[in-house]
Amino acid sequence: MASKNLFLLAGDGIGPEAMAEVKKLIAAMNAKLGSGFATDEGLVGGCAYDAHGAAISDADMAKAMAADAVLFGAVGGPKWDKVPYEVRPEAGLLRLRKDMELFANLRPAICYPALAASSSLKQEVVEGLDILIVRELTGGVYFGEPKQIIDLGNGQKRGIDTQVYDTFEIERISGVAFELARTRKNHVTSMEKRNVMKSGVLWNEVVSQTHKARYSDVKLDHMLADAGGMQLVRWPKQFDVIVTDNLFGDMLSDVAAMLTGSLGMLPSASLGAPDVKTKKRKALYEPVHGSAPDIAGKGIANPIAMIASFAMCLRYSFGMVAEADKLEAAIAAVLDDGLRTKDIMSEGMKEVGTTEMGDAIIAKF
Amino acid sequence: MASKNLFLLAGDGIGPEAMAEVKKLIAAMNAKLGSGFATDEGLVGGCAYDAHGAAISDADMAKAMAADAVLFGAVGGPKWDKVPYEVRPEAGLLRLRKDMELFANLRPAICYPALAASSSLKQEVVEGLDILIVRELTGGVYFGEPKQIIDLGNGQKRGIDTQVYDTFEIERISGVAFELARTRKNHVTSMEKRNVMKSGVLWNEVVSQTHKARYSDVKLDHMLADAGGMQLVRWPKQFDVIVTDNLFGDMLSDVAAMLTGSLGMLPSASLGAPDVKTKKRKALYEPVHGSAPDIAGKGIANPIAMIASFAMCLRYSFGMVAEADKLEAAIAAVLDDGLRTKDIMSEGMKEVGTTEMGDAIIAKF
Numbered sequence: 001m002a003s004k005n006l007f008l009l010a011g012d013g014i015g016p017e018a019m020a021e022v023k024k025l026i027a028a029m030n031a032k033l034g035s036g037f038a039t040d041e042g043l044v045g046g047c048a049y050d051a052h053g054a055a056i057s058d059a060d061m062a063k064a065m066a067a068d069a070v071l072f073g074a075v076g077g078p079k080w081d082k083v084p085y086e087v088r089p090e091a092g093l094l095r096l097r098k099d100m101e102l103f104a105n106l107r108p109a110i111c112y113p114a115l116a117a118s119s120s121l122k123q124e125v126v127e128g129l130d131i132l133i134v135r136e137l138t139g140g141v142y143f144g145e146p147k148q149i150i151d152l153g154n155g156q157k158r159g160i161d162t163q164v165y166d167t168f169e170i171e172r173i174s175g176v177a178f179e180l181a182r183t184r185k186n187h188v189t190s191m192e193k194r195n196v197m198k199s200g201v202l203w204n205e206v207v208s209q210t211h212k213a214r215y216s217d218v219k220l221d222h223m224l225a226d227a228g229g230m231q232l233v234r235w236p237k238q239f240d241v242i243v244t245d246n247l248f249g250d251m252l253s254d255v256a257a258m259l260t261g262s263l264g265m266l267p268s269a270s271l272g273a274p275d276v277k278t279k280k281r282k283a284l285y286e287p288v289h290g291s292a293p294d295i296a297g298k299g300i301a302n303p304i305a306m307i308a309s310f311a312m313c314l315r316y317s318f319g320m321v322a323e324a325d326k327l328e329a330a331i332a333a334v335l336d337d338g339l340r341t342k343d344i345m346s347e348g349m350k351e352v353g354t355t356e357m358g359d360a361i362i363a364k365f
Numbered sequence: 366m367a368s369k370n371l372f373l374l375a376g377d378g379i380g381p382e383a384m385a386e387v388k389k390l391i392a393a394m395n396a397k398l399g400s401g402f403a404t405d406e407g408l409v410g411g412c413a414y415d416a417h418g419a420a421i422s423d424a425d426m427a428k429a430m431a432a433d434a435v436l437f438g439a440v441g442g443p444k445w446d447k448v449p450y451e452v453r454p455e456a457g458l459l460r461l462r463k464d465m466e467l468f469a470n471l472r473p474a475i476c477y478p479a480l481a482a483s484s485s486l487k488q489e490v491v492e493g494l495d496i497l498i499v500r501e502l503t504g505g506v507y508f509g510e511p512k513q514i515i516d517l518g519n520g521q522k523r524g525i526d527t528q529v530y531d532t533f534e535i536e537r538i539s540g541v542a543f544e545l546a547r548t549r550k551n552h553v554t555s556m557e558k559r560n561v562m563k564s565g566v567l568w569n570e571v572v573s574q575t576h577k578a579r580y581s582d583v584k585l586d587h588m589l590a591d592a593g594g595m596q597l598v599r600w601p602k603q604f605d606v607i608v609t610d611n612l613f614g615d616m617l618s619d620v621a622a623m624l625t626g627s628l629g630m631l632p633s634a635s636l637g638a639p640d641v642k643t644k645k646r647k648a649l650y651e652p653v654h655g656s657a658p659d660i661a662g663k664g665i666a667n668p669i670a671m672i673a674s675f676a677m678c679l680r681y682s683f684g685m686v687a688e689a690d691k692l693e694a695a696i697a698a699v700l701d702d703g704l705r706t707k708d709i710m711s712e713g714m715k716e717v718g719t720t721e722m723g724d725a726i727i728a729k730f
């Protein structure tokens with residue numbers, strides 16, 4: 001049997017509470033279905049800094065590299081606001097992305113029917129929304145060098161970051177976007193700022209070439225990233241798959257997530273390239289929401305994004321498509337039954353805590 | 366009498382149609398009120414490229430530098446999609462911003478009461494919205510060097526852009542934001558990505574220092590730019606003044622503009638530092654919308670953003686506060702009367718063309 005080693009990095013804030021629900025789910029799957037998942041756990045973010053002065057230890061990095069999939073909770077909190085830049089909580093996540101070469105970040109923005117009314121957008125604008133943002137995750141301004149603050153004297157400093165993209169990086173991320181579009185509505189919109197950025201000019205050129213050479217059956221549009229942000233707010237249903245760089249992807253996927261009214265519910269997958277021999281991809285799954293330190297430890301966090309991230313893990317890392325579908329259906333069913341954590345509570349619904357929500361989903365699964 | 370030399374750069378697409386309405390307004394003000402405006406006109410964008418192979422000629426640049434204020438329409442269109450990067454239409458606008466040192470871009474996002482229902486957001490989320498985005502306009506990734514595409518051989522290219530901010534640049538833009546906040550709700554939110562960008566770390570530090578040293582009476586919040594984009598969609602009324610860098614400002618101001626349902630209506634001002642002797646600031650005023658080539662020449666474009674930009678010009682360049690207030694009131698009154706251009710048309714309203722809309726506003730003024 002293929003190995004199913006999961007490495008769990010719950011992190012800070014509400015991360016551990018959300019992860020606890022996934023752990024219960026994994027135990028249930030092993031017991032009832034004989035799914036055969038093996039789990040190990042490590043530290044990332046502020047808790048890792050507290051334990052050994054780094055946002056992730058080398059030992060835990062090695063375990064993440066060796067695992068079949070990593071499940072990641074969330075990192076950060078006010079406690080670590082003043083720690084040095086190099087060991088801030090986010091550095092752990094960025095190292096995982098970079099060292100595991102997780103260049104493809106998949107961020108679905110779907111609007112759960114039961115929650116359409118709770119979006120700040122009009123119901124008809126978001127009802128039935130189902131878009132997928134494919135964000136480049138190991139390049140661009142996040143990792144380009146030079147990245148530094150220089151002291152110029154006279155009280156003046158200079159902050160520098162460098163946006164760098166090579167042809168191969170744009171080619172492989174657009175390939176992922178085109179492949180995924182074929183399983184959906186067959187439409188890709190590429191976003192950049194080619195009117196002011198040279199990396200945007202190259203991005204536009206390489207996406208077009210990749211399209212022409214290998215994916216001309218897919219509909220391709222180009223849009224400036226600022227106009228893209230506007231159009232996401234105006235009429236998001238015009239999109240199917242959006243492919244964009246690391247920084248624009250960060251901004252646009254957050255805007256898209258908020259549109260759905262389901263921010264606490266959205267999962268993401270970060271994937272590497274398939275191994276030449278085994279065809280397996282390194283992968284990390286994490287909720288789009290953050291560590292929410294203000295509600296941590298109260299038992300009220302919404303575990304759905306973390307559970308939905310595990311559904312993506314079943315789908316993309318283990319080819320367990322039926323189980324993934326079933327888990328996503330269980331989430332929708334529990335919402336249809338009127339169960340709500342505090343963040344998505346509305347009149348006439350039943351407010352439940354983190355563990356009750358997790359239990360209800362497991363019961364439906 | 367102080368000079369009132371206006372240099373008009375109508376540009377491409379709907380730019381000239383919108384500018385024509387402002388020209389009528391200026392003529393009316395000179396005739397009726399003796400306002401004493403002198404105007405001259407030049408070319409920018411695609412039309413300038415067609416005329417002399419550059420997105421703005423040196424002669425017109427000199428006139429812009431010498432004017433008391435520049436009124437700018439819009440640039441670009443499919444006709445010029447393939448012109449070389451250095452002479453693309455946008456290069457004219459970017460040169461104006463850089464050479465005139467227009468570092469402070471003021472983008473109000475207000476929701477006209479008459480249009481609240483036409484936003485894609487729920488009416489209660491945007492009704493009465495009045496926020497001001499203060500965007501740094503002469504620095505960051507727009508102008509940093511190196512900015513180039515390198516041929517690496519083997520079919521590989523590398524696109525590079527550089528984000529650079531110096532202390533003094535952050536200091537002066539945050540000063541503008543704090544000053545403006547004092548005339549409003551006294552609240553500034555600064556946005557950056559200090560968790561991944563060194564320029565963001567410096568931005569955060571300098572805004573905090575400027576606040577502490579000179580503006581501690583103003584409420585200051587810091588927000589990560591991705592979270593800021595989310596919060597703009599979730600509950601925009603939490604903001605008063607937002608201060609951010611050139612690229613985040615580009616994205617965030619477009620999202621904010623779209624929230625209001627009044628995209629075709631929003632003006633902007635780009636200001637330089639006050640001259641040491643004369644105290645006058647170089648200034649350029651332009652609508653937030655683009656050149657809209659699809660509707661150009663049809664007489665249906667909405668001239669309100671251009672007219673509202675002229676109102677900002679009256680206010681910021683000529684201290685004509687009463688006239689600016691009156692002009693803004695005239696715009697609101699015409700909307701209250703039910704007049705609508707095609708882009709903002711809704712049931713029960715009266716659809717009018719560009720010139721009719723302009724005439725109606727002038728009549729109310």
Ligand SMILES: CC(C)[C@H](C(=O)O)[C@@H](O)C(=O)O
Nearest residue numbers: 090093094250558560561591
């Ligand atoms: C935590 C932070 C470094 C991260 C990012 O900027 O990529 C987050 O915002 C995200 O989108 O995953």
Ligand SMILES: CC(C)[C@H](C(=O)O)[C@@H](O)C(=O)O
Nearest residue numbers: 193195196226455458459615
């Ligand atoms: C036209 C373009 C260069 C410009 C920019 O990116 O600044 C525009 O989007 C804007 O926001 O004024």
